[in-house]
Amino acid sequence: MDIKFDKIKMIDDSDDLSEGEFRFGFFVNDDIAPNNVTLQYPPVSGEVGIASGETEEPLNRNAHVWPYDANSVSLKVNAVENDDDPGPADEDYENFGSFYLDPDLGTGSSEQWEWLQGQKRLTFIGLTQEPSQRRGF
Numbered sequence: 001m002d003i004k005f006d007k008i009k010m011i012d013d014s015d016d017l018s019e020g021e022f023r024f025g026f027f028v029n030d031d032i033a034p035n036n037v038t039l040q041y042p043p044v045s046g047e048v049g050i051a052s053g054e055t056e057e058p059l060n061r062n063a064h065v066w067p068y069d070a071n072s073v074s075l076k077v078n079a080v081e082n083d084d085d086p087g088p089a090d091e092d093y094e095n096f097g098s099f100y101l102d103p104d105l106g107t108g109s110s111e112q113w114e115w116l117q118g119q120k121r122l123t124f125i126g127l128t129q130e131p132s133q134r135r136g137f
C-alpha cells in the first residue's frame with residue numbers, strides 16, 4: 001500500500017504578525033519511519049514558514065507499507081509551532097528537538113511551543129489490486 005502525504009493546508013498559523021514556524025512529523029501505524037526514512041517535514045533540519053490560508057506542497061513524504069492481515073491503517077500528523085520570539089539571549093529559538101516525532105504527542109502548548117496532532121484510521125474491506133484510491137486526511 002502506498003501512502004502519500006502530499007500537502008499541508010494551514011488554517012491558522014497561530015502567529016498574529018507573521019507566518020508560523022513549523023516542523024511536522026508523519027506517522028503510519030505509529031511508525032515515523034516505516035521504510036527506514038523519517039517522515040518529517042522539512043526533511044532534515046530547520047523549520048518551514050507557513051502563513052494562515054497558505055498551502056505547502058509538494059511534501060514528498062511517502063511510505064510503502066504491507067498491511068498483511070490488517071484491514072486498516074492508522075495515520076497521524078504532528079505539527080509543532082515555535083511561539084518563542086527570537087532575541088539576543090534566546091539560544092533555543094531554532095532548537096525544535098525531536099518531541100514532534102512522538103506518536104503520542106497529543107495537543108497542547110507551553111511558553112515556547114504549540115503542538116497539535118491529527119489522526120485518522122482508514123478501514124479497508126476487500127483489498128484488491130485495483131488502481132489507487134485517494135482518501136483525504
